[in-house]
Amino acid sequence: MGRAVTLLELRTRAYDAADFNALGTNQYLTVPIANFLVNESASELYDLLLVRWQDYFIKSAPITIIAGQNTYTLPTDFYKSRSAAFVVGNTRTPLRQFSEDERTQLINQTSGSPDAYKIEDGNIVLLPTPSSGSVELRYVYQYPWLTLDTDTLSLNVVSGWEAYIIYDAAMKMRIKAKKDPAAIQALQAVRDNLRERIKMAAAERDASGVTRVRDTYGLSVLRGRGRRGA
Numbered sequence: 001m002g003r004a005v006t007l008l009e010l011r012t013r014a015y016d017a018a019d020f021n022a023l024g025t026n027q028y029l030t031v032p033i034a035n036f037l038v039n040e041s042a043s044e045l046y047d048l049l050l051v052r053w054q055d056y057f058i059k060s061a062p063i064t065i066i067a068g069q070n071t072y073t074l075p076t077d078f079y080k081s082r083s084a085a086f087v088v089g090n091t092r093t094p095l096r097q098f099s100e101d102e103r104t105q106l107i108n109q110t111s112g113s114p115d116a117y118k119i120e121d122g123n124i125v126l127l128p129t130p131s132s133g134s135v136e137l138r139y140v141y142q143y144p145w146l147t148l149d150t151d152t153l154s155l156n157v158v159s160g161w162e163a164y165i166i167y168d169a170a171m172k173m174r175i176k177a178k179k180d181p182a183a184i185q186a187l188q189a190v191r192d193n194l195r196e197r198i199k200m201a202a203a204e205r206d207a208s209g210v211t212r213v214r215d216t217y218g219l220s221v222l223r224g225r226g227r228r229g230a
Contacts, residue, residue, distance in 0.1 A: 005162050008149035010038045010169070017170035017187065020177075029173050037176070039145050041168035042153060045161065046143040048195065050080075052202035058082060063124065063135040070107075070114075070129040074122055080140040084117045084124070088133040095135070098127060161198055167191040 011034050020029065029037075049056045061075045084095040098106055098116035106116060106127035114126035114135070126135060144154050153162065171187035174180065 005153045006149060007035060007038065007146040007151045007153075010042070010146075010153065010162065010165055011035060011149075013166045014038055014041075014169040014173060017166050018173040019183065020173060029177055033176065034169070034173065035146070037169045037172045038165060039143075041165045041172065042146070043143040044168065045164050045198075048164075048198065049202050050140065052199060055082070056202075057140050059139060059141045061137045061139065062087075063137055065126075065130045065133050065135065067131045068129060070126050071120075071123050072126070072135075074119070074124055075137075075139070075141075077141040077144070078122075078139050079142045081117075081119050081124075082138040082140060084138070085136045086114050086130070086133060087136055088113075092136070095126075103127070161194075164191065164194045164198060167194060 011031070014034065014037070015029075046057070057079075059075070059077070063072050081097075085092045086095055087093075093113075095114060095117045098118050102116070107129070109115075109128035111128045112131035113133070114128060114130045116127055117135070118125045118127075124135070124137060146153065153165075167187055167190045171184055171191055174184045174187060
């Protein structure tokens with residue numbers, strides 16, 4: 001589990017990596033723009049980790065069934081479905097995802113208990129139409145945008161992986177300010193190195209994996225043993 005990192009810390013460290021403290025922070029890049037770049041870089045890390053292992057960012061949401069209703073609004077932070085289960089009392093029955101070809105057949109069934117589900121246009125559709133009980137939806141949630149300086153990065157990652165955000169945002173700051181192509185290239189090289197390390201290490205989420213932390217570029221970056229291919 002990574003330590004909590006605030007938007008203020010990420011922005012300050014990105015400014016420092018971009019050497020904007022020496023150049024004059026607000027002379028080239030305002031705080032709102034810097035915050036946007038930090039969030040943009042954080043969302044890129046988020047997607048990078050999802051590609052390697054979706055279960056980094058999982059939530060569960062209960063859906064209370066209303067008799068005769070088969071369509072329910074998804075959580076506002078819903079990104080991707082992982083699984084769904086029909087719950088009655090202490091009994092949980094996994095639901096499968098139905099195909100479009102099955103829709104009519106399932107709609108015409110009147111069992112009162114859903115067998116399958118599908119994600120459609122911000123909703124989850126349960127078929128056959130249920131009459132009671134609830135559904136537990138497990139899903140990948142969207143990247144939580146940071147707006148206040150005190151907002152904490154909630155990426156459930158290893159300490160040190162926030163370095164990717166810092167160097168990627170710093171590179172974008174330099175590009176935005178149109179300052180020193182050589183410095184931009186140097187920041188990009190560090191960012192690319194961090195990306196490759198994270199790609200190799202991120203897939204080893206199983207408890208049987210063995211990892212260690214090494215300090216690189218003054219920031220901790222995870223290095224794993226027994227990695228899978230990038």
